Amino acid sequence: MSAQFRFPRFFVTTPAPCPYLPGRSERKVFTELAGAHAGELNEALGRIGFRRSQSVAYRPSCIECQACVSVRVVASRFEANATQRKLTRRNADVEITACKPWTTEEQYDLLRRYLAARHPGGGMAEMDEYDFADMVEQTPVTTYIIEYREPSHNGLPGKLIGACLTDRQSDGLSMVYSFYDPESARGGLGTLIILDHIQRARANRLPYVYLGYWVKGSARMQYKTKFRPIERLAPSGWRPLEVDDNEVGLPPMPGGLKFPKI
Numbered sequence: 001m002s003a004q005f006r007f008p009r010f011f012v013t014t015p016a017p018c019p020y021l022p023g024r025s026e027r028k029v030f031t032e033l034a035g036a037h038a039g040e041l042n043e044a045l046g047r048i049g050f051r052r053s054q055s056v057a058y059r060p061s062c063i064e065c066q067a068c069v070s071v072r073v074v075a076s077r078f079e080a081n082a083t084q085r086k087l088t089r090r091n092a093d094v095e096i097t098a099c100k101p102w103t104t105e106e107q108y109d110l111l112r113r114y115l116a117a118r119h120p121g122g123g124m125a126e127m128d129e130y131d132f133a134d135m136v137e138q139t140p141v142t143t144y145i146i147e148y149r150e151p152s153h154n155g156l157p158g159k160l161i162g163a164c165l166t167d168r169q170s171d172g173l174s175m176v177y178s179f180y181d182p183e184s185a186r187g188g189l190g191t192l193i194i195l196d197h198i199q200r201a202r203a204n205r206l207p208y209v210y211l212g213y214w215v216k217g218s219a220r221m222q223y224k225t226k227f228r229p230i231e232r233l234a235p236s237g238w239r240p241l242e243v244d245d246n247e248v249g250l251p252p253m254p255g256g257l258k259f260p261k262i
């Protein structure tokens with residue numbers, strides 16, 4: 001095992017406006033994922049609240065706020081509710097393909113329409129084709145982009161209505177970023193994508209689906225709590241989301257670490 005894996009260098013960003021809670025600021029701690037053990041490092045950091053973006057692993061490290069909490073669905077024990085079962089039946093004809101992490105113009109067009117409708121003015125609003133290609137293709141770990149399409153017709157693939165950049169880990173699937181057609185008459189495509197990942201995890205005997213961060217008080221994040229059972233990463237470790245409500249925030253980083261600012 002390389003020294004780079006055992007002793008990664010961490011850095012911290014300067015504070016910036018929080019995209020989830022008005023009036024607050026965010027700060028991130030991050031490290032590079034590189035070398036032969038990048039996958040192992042990514043998984044180890046993921047278990048203590050880090051997320052991957054290209055070849056970087058990051059997590060919130062805000063000075064006065066600990067609202068961000070890592071959450072994961074326990075796929076092996078998941079039971080869909082009536083609404084989720086109905087949604088799955090209604091979309092049984094959607095064609096789903098796990099593709100290699102290479103971008104297409106069709107994916108980028110879908111992303112642009114999704115961002116314009118759901119996250120106008122957000123941090124990704126100005127993303128161009130090259131930024132999108134970097135997001136998908138610059139990966140040091142096992143990654144797929146999973147496509148969701150309308151039924152094929154006359155041998156031609158149907159319209160792309162959803163996609164998700166997904167990492168496969170030894171203990172589950174990590175949903176890095178998903179997007180979908182905001183004008184689709186089907187509705188519930190975001191939920192459908194998560195349900196599909198839960199089924200994929202179960203089919204591959206992977207116990208968890210990592211959904212990123214849940215932010216208490218942010219309406220944009222409440223959908224994640226609809227997939228039960230779901231666990232949160234508390235300072236004492238992974239626990240069911242509905243217990244220990246006073247225990248918030250990510251566990252502390254190992255003591256003694258100094259983070260250069262950028």
